[in-house]
Amino acid sequence: MQRQPATTVGDRQYAAPFLKWAGGKAQLLSELDRHVPEFTRYFEPFLGGGAFFFHLASGHHSFKAFLSDANAELVNAYRVVKQDVEQLITSLDRHWEGYRRNPVGYYYSLRNSIPVGRVEQAARVVALNKTCYNGLYRVNSKGVFNVPIGRYKNPLISDRDQLKNASAALHYANAEIRRCDYRQRLKDAQRGDFVYLDPPFFPTSATAKFVDYTQDGFTEQDHVELAATFRELEVKKCKVLLSNSNTDLTRRLYDGFRKSTVQVTRAISCKATARSGYTELLVRNYEL
Numbered sequence: 001m002q003r004q005p006a007t008t009v010g011d012r013q014y015a016a017p018f019l020k021w022a023g024g025k026a027q028l029l030s031e032l033d034r035h036v037p038e039f040t041r042y043f044e045p046f047l048g049g050g051a052f053f054f055h056l057a058s059g060h061h062s063f064k065a066f067l068s069d070a071n072a073e074l075v076n077a078y079r080v081v082k083q084d085v086e087q088l089i090t091s092l093d094r095h096w097e098g099y100r101r102n103p104v105g106y107y108y109s110l111r112n113s114i115p116v117g118r119v120e121q122a123a124r125v126v127a128l129n130k131t132c133y134n135g136l137y138r139v140n141s142k143g144v145f146n147v148p149i150g151r152y153k154n155p156l157i158s159d160r161d162q163l164k165n166a167s168a169a170l171h172y173a174n175a176e177i178r179r180c181d182y183r184q185r186l187k188d189a190q191r192g193d194f195v196y197l198d199p200p201f202f203p204t205s206a207t208a209k210f211v212d213y214t215q216d217g218f219t220e221q222d223h224v225e226l227a228a229t230f231r232e233l234e235v236k237k238c239k240v241l242l243s244n245s246n247t248d249l250t251r252r253l254y255d256g257f258r259k260s261t262v263q264v265t266r267a268i269s270c271k272a273t274a275r276s277g278y279t280e281l282l283v284r285n286y287e288l
Contacts, residue, residue, distance in 0.1 A: 032241070
């Protein structure tokens with residue numbers, strides 16, 4: 001059933017994630033659209049930049065969302081966007097003033113800071129995301145954010161309309177936002193639910209490994225266990241769509257399920273030649 005817009009402020013503008021680190025998923029949205037089944041409950045347990053959720057919320061889907069991620073700072077940021085967006089905007093305005101006076105000094109001071117309070121913690125994550133290299137979120141083995149400053153002339157740290165629209169989308173979908181392991185979140189998935197799995201990608205080569213955005217990482221064994229969870233959701237009659245790198249391992253792990261590929265540009269590479277021709281694998285267990 002076609003729904004009415006969730007907000008009158010920039011209707012449908014929240015199709016883009018309020019965080020930049022969507023891993024190139026914006027390029028996939030038209031292809032993912034072709035794989036969307038009928039559903040009323042939506043699970044996304046690797047939330048990341050949230051590009052697909054906001055895309056669905058901006059379309060003609062009326063649904064209840066169950067969103068989660070293992071990254072505590074990310075989950076807090078989403079909760080603050082949903083519940084305290086005006087306070088967040090005020091804090092981001094202050095960060096913008098400090099950044100424009102001394103970009104390099106302010107960035108590294110903010111990166112090394114430990115803010116008090118959930119709103120200030122969320123503002124730090126958003127401000128760093130808007131000003132760091134390639135919008136990348138990466139932590140070291142101690143869980144410390146360590147991405148260098150990006151090369152931006154005038155980054156939009158406090159995007160008021162986008163943040164308000166993101167908040168409206170989260171309210172409209174009555175989103176439950178949790179920090180937890182994907183397996184814990186998916187215990188609540190039921191027959192007919194739509195589950196989108198977008199895990200940290202399996203590396204396509206020995207030198208292509210991305211340093212993970214949680215300190216625990218996501219190993220080859222984790223990918224094997226995720227494939228087992230995919231099959232458990234199949235038994236429960238959930239509608240499951242997964243995206244991952246197109247490798248021998250990932251194709252083998254999802255043997256027997258429907259597969260397709262799509263060419264995308266990976267914005268995470270510093271080399272222009274590495275930003276094209278990347279093949280992403282889509283796997284689903286349902287007919288369209």
